[in-house]
Amino acid sequence: MTVLLLVLPLLGCLAVLGLPPKRAAAFGVAVTSATLATALLMAATFDYHRSGFAQFSVNAPWIPLIDLRIHLGVDGISLPLVVLTALLCALCAGYLARPSGQPERPRALVALLLLTEVGMLGTFVALNLLLFFVFFEVVLVPMYAVIAGWGGQRRAAAARQFILYTLLGSGVLLVGLLLLYSRTSTMDMVVLVGRAGTGLSHGVQVLGFLLIAGGLAVKVPVWPLHSWLPDAHTQAPTVGSVLLAGVLLKMGTYGMVRIAVPMLPEGAVALAPALGALGVAGIVYAALACLAQRDLKRLIAFSSVGHMGFVLLGIATLTPVGINAALLGNIAHGLITGLLFFLVGGIAQRYGSTDIDRIGGGLLAKAPRLGSLLVFAAVASLGLPGLAGFWGEMLAMLSAFRPAGGLNPALYLVFLAVAGLGTVLTAAYFLVMLRRVAQGVVPPRWTAERFGDVTAREWVAWTPLLVLVLAIGLWPRIVLGVTDGAVRVLLRGG
Amino acid sequence: MHVVYPVVLAALLFSVGVYGVLARRNAILVLMSVELMLNAVNLNLVTFDAWLKDTLASGQALTLFVIAIAAAEVGLGLAIVLLVFRNRSSIAVDQLRDLADRDAPSAVPGETVAEREAAR
């Protein structure tokens, strides 16, 4: 089943190049929907009582010399992310196939999209360290091409900074993985999680965690290593930024939860406070940066740094509650920021620009439904209870209140306080944004413009996200029920 | 005679050769100093071969090979120096600046090349 999940988009990617351009988008929708169906089928037939153990697993040798095996499997931690990725890719394909907005060179764009999907799904289902690394890097080139090919004005520089910065991160990650391999001589994640770092000296564990978490930190992004994110998201086309924010950031945190924390426990305990500190600093830094942003898309990109700060805080506590909070935070952020970028894409298409002063406000008057969707997404993003964003942040703060043994509780209380302040600042910049964009009077330059409210095709692309944000908000068991068992198994060492 | 005398002599010869390569401007003289270095090696090899009383006499075998190689090199070297002289009418080694690492390539080479290219 997992093999089918990867083969479908791969074949689709190759096949679409042969199609005539006008049918490329439709074909893209077909392939991504098939992949989504497979993912949902997997979710349906998944044995939730044994969510801690890899299911639908495949284990075939590929390059025995470096112990690279095609070892795939899905468990409680990766299942929600797989479904999220498949869903977002299907929505993006749907967005591309909309009659009004056909992109140029559709075949190439759909092919790159499908190749990115293979990379993303591969990363989440890989159970072999090297295979994880290969899929981790498969995503780079297509995403670079999407940004450089279909992006905004300054796309070349943004795309180059994105791929070079992320490659540096994955280079450091590779050094960390191979350091781990040189000491344990196995690349099998299940075995390594089972060993939970026994037989590894303290020094190796700390250095390994530093390299692996450091490499992944560029992808998350952790606060000081985030400078590629705003440019990449702002210059990327809507489809690109949805996938970038929705899934690519999660590969970093997923890597930390799956590899760094369970396999190098002593390293985790040694470096978790630093990770927590950077995460929390990221929350406040991003919130302040968003408060003074002039461009709407750049504001939402920065908000991702803030939300990932909460996810990092959850991971840094090394407790089941924290890790659950991180995983739920991932899913919630994927849905909400995906929706936000779709909405901003819609606004950019109607106003021709995402500059807040240019839009000038009055969106609720000009396009009431689009405006109220923006309000809904903003409120969800600032963590209103009853919507998905709340549980991730609240549980992360709750876990910071009682961190795992060996971590300094006073330090984590400071993190908790700063994170609390972060939530207020997050609320501040979203509401200020709403006041400038959604509320207020329509400026004279737009009164004459006639652009329609949300179209039927846009409703089709966005309703699943709306429903899921509400559903997870009211019934978080959808995600936590799946991840809780797996997290307990992970932290207890398999 | 102790083995160290010829070895030291060889080393000195080698250094003279190195000086010759670095200091002389004329390509042919540089060639000659390279020959000097190779002969220093030959001296070294023969000395060691005698000193070790090597049954296989591999030292002398290699000396023969080195002599052959030196001859081949001089032949080729002079041919190339001739070619350079015909193109640049000077064989001052330190004036060959045409292949420097610059953004724009230097003046387009002699007409003969341009015509030949155009004829393609």
Added chain:
Amino acid sequence: MTAALAVPVVLAPFLAAAVGLPLGRRLPPGIVAIAGTAVSAVLAIAVAVSSRPAETLARLTPTGGIAVTVGVRVGGLSATVAVMVTLVALAVQVYSVGYLRGDPRYPSYAALVSLFTAAMLTVVLSADLLLTYAGWEVMGVCSYFLIGHHWERPAASSAAVKSFLMTRFGDVGFLFGVFVLGTAAGSFRITDVLAAVPTMSHTTVLAAALLMVVGVVGKSAQFPLHSWLPDAMAGPAPVSALIHAATMVAAGVYLVALLFPVFLAAPLALDVLAVLAVVSMLGAALAAFASADLKRVLAYSTISQLSLMFAALAVGGRTAAIAHLVSHAAFKALLFLCAGAVITAVGGGLLTDLGGLRRAMPVTFATMTVGFAALAGFPPTSGFFSKDLVVAAAGHAASGEAALVTVAVAWLVAVAVLLTAGVTAAYATRAWLLTFFGTERPAREAGPVLTGPLLALAAPALLLGLAALRWPELRPEWGSALASVAVVVLGAGVVLARWRAAPGRDPADLLGRARPLLASAWHTDDLYERTVARAVTGLAERVVAVDDRVVGRAVTGSGRNAGRLGGLIRLSQNGNPQLYLTGLLAGVLLIAVGVVVLA
């Protein structure tokens, strides 16, 4: 059975909101909202009547640590408050149909008010502290949306943002308090928490109590987080009536009453609460007396009355506080609705634009008089009885009986309560005189849809105190009753005398030069604006600048430096073979020396 009844009390308005938001436009205005609230009111009364404490519980989700549960917990306190909330909400819904007739955004308004009611009922009836927090936050957001109902006006939208951020700041304190209690008790269920209070260490309980105080001060607009309530008056009048008089701001009082054992175990927190209450009480009362807009007078009056309730709680008078909460909800909602009627009739809120409406709007005049009487505390209104209970409680505490709060603080509270009673009577009478007396003004009485709810609310405002005499603990004590009536008559008398001496002139001129200072509540709002707001925006600008220059430049800079370094190394490549040979032989020399020295 009662618990099973309590669940639909919460769900009815929630469903009304869920239905009303998308489909509002197609249905006749307000039908869904009013029906939902009515059903909820009837059920609430049924639950209150049966009044047997009950609790239902269901596990919402595993979290890897303490599980989050969802459920309803009905007790005497929560039942009464639930009834009060639903009745006031019903009155407001009916009133809004008339008040916002023809407003295109009415359907979403009605749905949001229903959602607000559901959230308030969640806070009142919830059995799990996290669920309470959830309701608490949703209330905050609904208040943000409703204050920003006329979002095309910059004043309304900035007031909404300010109100949400200030309450959000308090909510973070409340959330942390919930964390402290939950982690100490090992569960977020209220019954478990209350049972575990004796076992908790002193510091834990104190920390929890203080954090709760922060949350409560934020939500109930007490000093120092009070400056958002007067600005919140930018919202429509029924919103002010429901949210900023009866329910949301009162949630703080309800919460302290609900978790009273926690506060009893941490007397220091009660001292802090008492001091804050005293400061807010007097400050707000004087501000009410000095301010020039009718709704701002009522807003400051609400802050002051809430401080009374907190003061009662601080000195141990839990029943007095709840009684005053209920009666205040009735007469303050009434006052706001009357103010709404008056403003729509005259077209402006400033007291100087009003005056002489006695004959033009008889019903409004009658009901508003009852409201002002209850606010001032004239017998036989409910306000008199409930305020008297508070004065009595303050008196007992001052005489050292309950020994909860330190005696000095108790004395301070008692004196402040009496003083506030006097000033309250003064500004009530002033507002009353300026609105209805003085030069005649042509105005039309509001329609039946508006006056109906006014009359409906006037009844409890007048008779609730008398009806409550049935329960012994709600009977007034003669000593404190006489004292408070004396002070009230004195306050009202001064203003009447001033009015008779110079009819038509605003009695607030008594304050003279101090008036602008008091009107803006000691300029606290501008203080916040200049310090907090400017500091944060300044920091934000600097962060963006730093982000571009330092973090961003560091990365692109490293790229450019690599290129420049490459250019430098490239200089060695100048085509001269002899330079290459020198490089090569220098390398050889270096290596040979290195080997000889090191190896």
Added chain:
Amino acid sequence: MQTIQSVDYLAVAPPLMLALTAVGVLVADAFLPARRSPWIGGAALTGVLLALAADLVLAVGVLPQDRPRGTFCVGASCSYSVDRFTLLFQAVLLVAGTVVLLLANGEVRRAGLPAGEFHFLLLTALAGALTIAAGRDLVILVVGLEVVSLPVFALVALRRYDGRSAEAGLTMFLVSVTSTAVMLFGVSLVYGATGSMLLDTISAALRRPGTPHTVAATGVVLVLVGFGFKVSAVPFHFWAPDTYQGAPIAVAAFLSVVSKAAGFAGLVLVLTVGFGSYAGVWGPLVAVLAAASMTVGNLVALRQRAAIRLLAWSSIAQAGYMLAPLGAAAGLVGEPRVLGVLAAATVGYVAIYAVMNLGVFAVLSFVGWIDGLGGGRLDDYRGMARSHPALALALAFCLACLAGLPPGLAGLFAKIVVFRGVLTGGYGWLAVLMAVNTVLGLAYYLAWASRLFAPGPSESTAAFGPVPRHVAIAVGLAVAGTALMSVLPQLVLGVAPTLGG
């Protein structure tokens, strides 16, 4: 003493066959009239393919028992022995040779190079390279090295009418001859210290305490210089960019792939079979050379605008990556098994590098000379995806492989193997430096690849005309090789010289 040497002709077959073809071609050119010159190319190609066949026959003989087939032996240690390592290298060299011959075919005709001499020189150089791969004796290695170098001097200067070609030839000649002299001096010192020319005897001698340590160490290091020049590691790299620019593109390809691979074969043999026990001496040195090469190579490549010069600097940087695992040997003195793993990493990378690089050179040779620059400038490739989609995709694929990024899986696996080698040696700093260097590398590979797909002026790419058959085959061969390495890299990974003793 047995005077007549029994020669195992099958073992010697591949280089011998090439040599015979070379002579045949030279003689044939003398007699054939001018219009038959394409036949010479064909003859050369058949010679190479025959050698490849001989190689495969040998492989069937040697591989299964994994017992090396030696000849010219003295007692147990043979001067010329063929084992899996040799066969792999000979196979790679021959495939590379075929591709270079295909590329040369067009260029010889267009630039008017003398066909007979050109093919003769190419085949002799290739024969020299094959002998190095099988050499287990310093004499054979030195002579093999010279047989590879001398013909290349002539090849580089073959564009007789182009001043820059002669200049390049002279530059390469001078630097090469000097480094050979230094290397010979080193060989003489090693011979003096150990008393033998056979690598395994030397290795045994170096382990004995009696050997004069400093003389042997200096000898070892000086021998390194010769190979350092061949693989163009820093500080012996200065000749490479100028020579690549001056030389015909096919010769530049030969230099960048075949001669570098031969250099690495010699280096691996010398360092592991010969001086294995002196890893403590040459280990750190090679590590420093590796670090310097990759950093300098990548940094200067960032500033290159001419395609051929960029490839020159890129191959210097790649030499750095290939040297890195050998550098890590310092930490494991005397453990032959782990030394084998490190050598296998270098060998694997060299094999994959050879195939990747050929793909790029093939496209360069198709582009040909634009205003005095072989392969033109990077901007001349703008919009190539529109005019020649297949060629552009092949070039992009090979560049991705060189950068080590999927879809270039071959490059990625090569890099992983090298990273693993460096880390098993415990050189963390070198691994992190390599990570940084891969980023620098990607910067300029990306600059080139993105120009292919850029919408810019396409009149320059349109002027290239249709892709001739031989270039198509060459590109096809290179891309197929890389794709094969992407899917089944274990063919080339894990092959190390059998360490005697």
